[in-house]
Amino acid sequence: SKATVSVLYWVANMSKFDVIHLKPGHYTHVLDQNISATLLKTGPSTITKKEHEQIMCQPRPFVVVPPRQYCIIDNPVKRDAKGAPLLDAAGQALTLLGEQEIRMDCAPFPLYPGELLSGKLEPLQVLGANSANRVKAVRDFEDMNAEGKVVKRTAGDEWLEEGPKTYYPHVCKEVLGTVKAHFVAENEALRLKAVNTFVDREGVSRKVGSEWLWTRFGTYMPSVDETVVEVVEANILGETKAIHVHCVNAFKDRFGVERRPGDVWLVTNKEAETYTPTPNETVLKQIPLLVLNKKQYCILLDPFDAKTKQTQMGVRKLIKGPTKFFLNPMEKLEDGCAKDVHVLMGDEALLLEALEAHTDGEGVTREAGDLWMINGPCEYIPTVEVRVRESRRAMPMHAYEGVYIRDLKTGAVRAQMGPTSYMLQPEEELWEKELPQQVENLLTTSGTVTSHSRKKDRQAGRDKTKVVIYSVPHNSICQIFDYKKKTSRCVAGPDMVCLNPDEEFTVISLSGDKPKVPNRIKTLACFLGPDFMTDNIRVETADHARLELQLSYNWKFEIDPKVPEQCKRVFSVPDFVGDSCKAIASRIRGCCAGESFDNFHKNSSSIIRRAVFGSKDTFLGGGRPVEVGAKVLFNGKESKVASVGSEALVLENGGKIDSAAAAAEAKVVIGEAAVPILLGSWPYSALRFPTNGLVISNVDIQSVEPVDQKTKDSLMKSVQLAIHITTQGQEAAAKQKATEEEQKARGELESQLIRDKASAEKDRMELLKLKAESQAIETTGAQRAEATAASEAAKVEAESMVELAKKKAEAQKIQVMTEINLENSKNEEQLQQQQELDGLEVDKASELAKIEADKFKKTVSSIGTETIKAIAQAGPENQVRLLKALNLQGYMVTDGSSPINLFNTAQGMTGQPIAGQ
Numbered sequence: 001s002k003a004t005v006s007v008l009y010w011v012a013n014m015s016k017f018d019v020i021h022l023k024p025g026h027y028t029h030v031l032d033q034n035i036s037a038t039l040l041k042t043g044p045s046t047i048t049k050k051e052h053e054q055i056m057c058q059p060r061p062f063v064v065v066p067p068r069q070y071c072i073i074d075n076p077v078k079r080d081a082k083g084a085p086l087l088d089a090a091g092q093a094l095t096l097l098g099e100q101e102i103r104m105d106c107a108p109f110p111l112y113p114g115e116l117l118s119g120k121l122e123p124l125q126v127l128g129a130n131s132a133n134r135v136k137a138v139r140d141f142e143d144m145n146a147e148g149k150v151v152k153r154t155a156g157d158e159w160l161e162e163g164p165k166t167y168y169p170h171v172c173k174e175v176l177g178t179v180k181a182h183f184v185a186e187n188e189a190l191r192l193k194a195v196n197t198f199v200d201r202e203g204v205s206r207k208v209g210s211e212w213l214w215t216r217f218g219t220y221m222p223s224v225d226e227t228v229v230e231v232v233e234a235n236i237l238g239e240t241k242a243i244h245v246h247c248v249n250a251f252k253d254r255f256g257v258e259r260r261p262g263d264v265w266l267v268t269n270k271e272a273e274t275y276t277p278t279p280n281e282t283v284l285k286q287i288p289l290l291v292l293n294k295k296q297y298c299i300l301l302d303p304f305d306a307k308t309k310q311t312q313m314g315v316r317k318l319i320k321g322p323t324k325f326f327l328n329p330m331e332k333l334e335d336g337c338a339k340d341v342h343v344l345m346g347d348e349a350l351l352l353e354a355l356e357a358h359t360d361g362e363g364v365t366r367e368a369g370d371l372w373m374i375n376g377p378c379e380y381i382p383t384v385e386v387r388v389r390e391s392r393r394a395m396p397m398h399a400y401e402g403v404y405i406r407d408l409k410t411g412a413v414r415a416q417m418g419p420t421s422y423m424l425q426p427e428e429e430l431w432e433k434e435l436p437q438q439v440e441n442l443l444t445t446s447g448t449v450t451s452h453s454r455k456k457d458r459q460a461g462r463d464k465t466k467v468v469i470y471s472v473p474h475n476s477i478c479q480i481f482d483y484k485k486k487t488s489r490c491v492a493g494p495d496m497v498c499l500n501p502d503e504e505f506t507v508i509s510l511s512g513d514k515p516k517v518p519n520r521i522k523t524l525a526c527f528l529g530p531d532f533m534t535d536n537i538r539v540e541t542a543d544h545a546r547l548e549l550q551l552s553y554n555w556k557f558e559i560d561p562k563v564p565e566q567c568k569r570v571f572s573v574p575d576f577v578g579d580s581c582k583a584i585a586s587r588i589r590g591c592c593a594g595e596s597f598d599n600f601h602k603n604s605s606s607i608i609r610r611a612v613f614g615s616k617d618t619f620l621g622g623g624r625p626v627e628v629g630a631k632v633l634f635n636g637k638e639s640k641v642a643s644v645g646s647e648a649l650v651l652e653n654g655g656k657i658d659s660a661a662a663a664a665e666a667k668v669v670i671g672e673a674a675v676p677i678l679l680g681s682w683p684y685s686a687l688r689f690p691t692n693g694l695v696i697s698n699v700d701i702q703s704v705e706p707v708d709q710k711t712k713d714s715l716m717k718s719v720q721l722a723i724h725i726t727t728q729g730q731e732a733a734a735k736q737k738a739t740e741e742e743q744k745a746r747g748e749l750e751s752q753l754i755r756d757k758a759s760a761e762k763d764r765m766e767l768l769k770l771k772a773e774s775q776a777i778e779t780t781g782a783q784r785a786e787a788t789a790a791s792e793a794a795k796v797e798a799e800s801m802v803e804l805a806k807k808k809a810e811a812q813k814i815q816v817m818t819e820i821n822l823e824n825s826k827n828e829e830q831l832q833q834q835q836e837l838d839g840l841e842v843d844k845a846s847e848l849a850k851i852e853a854d855k856f857k858k859t860v861s862s863i864g865t866e867t868i869k870a871i872a873q874a875g876p877e878n879q880v881r882l883l884k885a886l887n888l889q890g891y892m893v894t895d896g897s898s899p900i901n902l903f904n905t906a907q908g909m910t911g912q913p914i915a916g917q
Helices: 002-012 437-444 564-570 576-592 597-602 604-613 660-665 709-863 865-885 905-910
Strands: 019-022 026-032 037-042 045-048 053-055 069-074 100-104 116-123 125-127 131-137 141-144 150-153 158-162 165-167 173-180 182-184 188-194 211-214 218-220 226-233 241-247 264-267 281-288 290-292 296-301 316-320 323-325 342-344 348-354 371-375 378-380 386-393 395-397 402-407 413-417 420-422 428-430 448-450 469-472 476-482 487-492 495-498 503-505 508-512 517-523 525-527 531-540 546-557 615-621 631-634 637-644 649-651 667-670 673-683 687-689 694-706
Touching: 019 026, 037 045, 125 131, 158 165, 182 188, 290 296, 316 323, 342 348, 371 378, 395 402, 413 420, 437 503, 437 517, 469 476, 476 564, 487 495, 487 564, 508 576, 531 576, 546 576, 576 604, 576 687, 576 694, 597 604, 604 673, 604 694, 615 667, 631 649, 694 709, 709 865
Parallel strands: none
Antiparallel strands: 019 045, 026 037, 026 053, 069 100, 069 116, 125 165, 131 158, 131 173, 141 150, 182 218, 188 211, 188 226, 241 264, 241 281, 290 323, 296 316, 342 378, 348 371, 348 386, 395 420, 402 413, 402 428, 448 517, 469 495, 476 487, 476 503, 476 525, 508 517, 531 546, 546 694, 615 673, 631 637, 631 667, 637 649, 667 673, 687 694
16 A cells, blocks of 8 residues: 555665654654564654664554544553553563454554554444344353343354444444334234244244234334344225135134135125234235115126035026125126116017026026017016026118028028018027128229229228118119029119128229229229220331320210110120220221321321221212202202112102212202212211120320330421421511512602601701891890900909908908917916916925924834934944954955955945945
8 A cells, every 4th residue: 555655665764864753642663673572652752763773664643532433453462450551571562463452432542563453433333212233243252231231142142232322342243234123003014034943022932934923003123033024014994895815824813713725715894994914814805895776786606605604606696786795705796797787668678598497487487598588668687597698679770771680590591671670589680791802892982993092081891780782873783693593683873772681793893094904993883974985005007107096985885774684785794994995906006007107197087087986988078978958969950868878879859879970960068069979988976886785986086106216206307397397488478578568668668758858958948047047146145245244244353352351351360369368378377287286396395394204203202212222333243243253353355356345344244234235
């Protein structure tokens, strides 16, 4: 440690110090090497180290033990009966090696050679009223107990030293720890366990491991032979709370009843208001009070017989209200709770089942398993022989509402439809109709699901016991299949569909998206149209130009919904959208394959319509077919068309146009003009699918885009070129028109310039005439005005000079007078200020002189004449005394070159200050 290093350093360097001064209350150790003895030296003293001696430690202060503190000394010195230390022949103190001594309440003391201070000073421990030290004897000794008697302690003994007191340590005692007393409150107890075999404070012999309770109110200090296991709280038993107690070890309880391990019994407030379980028993659980009102009952399972004190296993007991009770061990309520009395209204009933053979309250004999119903209005409490299977209520249903009912005896399922209020019979139950998940989804989403439908848009799940009802939309058809009869029926909307137990919906899967993808649309009803569908198809022309067409088709079904056979035709093609789009796309690809890109680009509409609908030979007039009733001029006569055929036109006057030559001579009247009739081809008005009655009535070409980039670029260039040509033509026409307009405007402008010049020349002549007249007038007026102005100017100038001279004279006079007044004022002020300063200086000098005189007078009077005389003689006398002490009459040191002041020599030699320096 740092102290040890310091001591070693001090000892190693002690040869430098021959004398040690010990202060009062300090000590040191001196080794006499001649006799090999270490002696104690205390102060105040001066130690002169001899050659055969060695200082073993630096001076140290005495050990001071304050009041209420103690210290431990290792290897203490031996002492006689009077307390004086024992010394050997050499004078060295004898020590008890390996022993310890506790010192307290003593005067400051030094440590003898060999003694060591163990640790530091410690305060005495104060034990409170509810605390104690657990003490162990480390050696055999005699001790005084709390009663003042002598007690022999053996090494290993343990005991408690209880407060309140101050604990004084002893070298024969070891404090194992401090023990706190336990406070036992009301309704609490301490569970104690014996560590050793002993007799407790109540005089009861306890064996090792035995446990018991301490229930007295107040503090309890456990001895060293016992330990506190836990604090046990008493169970407070009230009117609404009881406990079940379980026996752990055989014992006799506080009620005098012998208990065996495993026994469980009920304790209520009738036996005890509070109950603290002993170590031989445990509280299993708290039991609440069961209260039944007059409208309640319960079935008690495995009831406890108070007479035999046994539990009746497997027995059921009916308890009716009003009453209250606690459940005994092993008892439990059926269904875990009390039940309300069944109060039935007029439309309610209970389905009952007999658990065993018995005769009911009406005198009817019931066998086990029998089912019957109790109809309301009434109150009913089932007996222990009867079980209530369920409560039933009459189900009111309107015309389009129903439920599925199954007969438990035959297994047959039927649909009970409204309007009615139906109550199930004892042998009937509701039956749940399962539907495919796809149909369930369609029913909850209004009958149609697309690939973009979201689950959150679907409604809540249906009640499976109710008849499945679906509202067929207007102008739609729904097909239902009976898998028991192997037949189907169609329902045309608007109408309501009610499924029988053996019927299922026919789910229609249609293609969707662009281009068409199969099974994108799921629906229960097929819409009859008219509607449209859009598809994207790719075609290739004769010159291998690939194009992507977006087409929209108007469609509808031409059927009579009232005819069942025609309705079934709609469902003969499962996916009419995909099939029709494929058929139309095939026709368009075949037609486009024989057309060039330029021709298709110019006539795409007519080519696609002919490809979709087909064409027929007919007579055309004005680019449109000649229709029945049109006016025709044929052979110079006017008539109307009676009928139109592919080979001839029949007129009302009996005429007939049946060849191209005859058609060339005929004309059709359109408005007021007569247009020649030509023989050509014209597309049909619609495309029909006879299998399901689908009709495509129109084709709308929404977009035509090349697929190949080169084709796109070529098309763009041709369009740009056409636009450029058209723009140049319009530009040339505009330039021509602009040039013509410019020439006209220029001619009109030149004629107008000529007219304007003539008019301007006439006006210029008038202007010159007026200028000559005004110049003559101007010359005469200017000369007269100049003369008048010159005379007036000379007069004004002379007057101004006179006035200016007067003003300058007045200003000079004012300036001179101002300077004179200012100089006079300044001189007066300076004179007055100098007089005041001189007066102040005189006053100051007189006051200072007076102060100095008073000061000198007071100084002289305070010092005294004798003191002043002594001060005056002190210098010469000191010089004389100094010379006498040095045995010199006087001396002087000089370097031979510097001049010497003989008047100040004496003061310089004695070191006194020289006056004036």
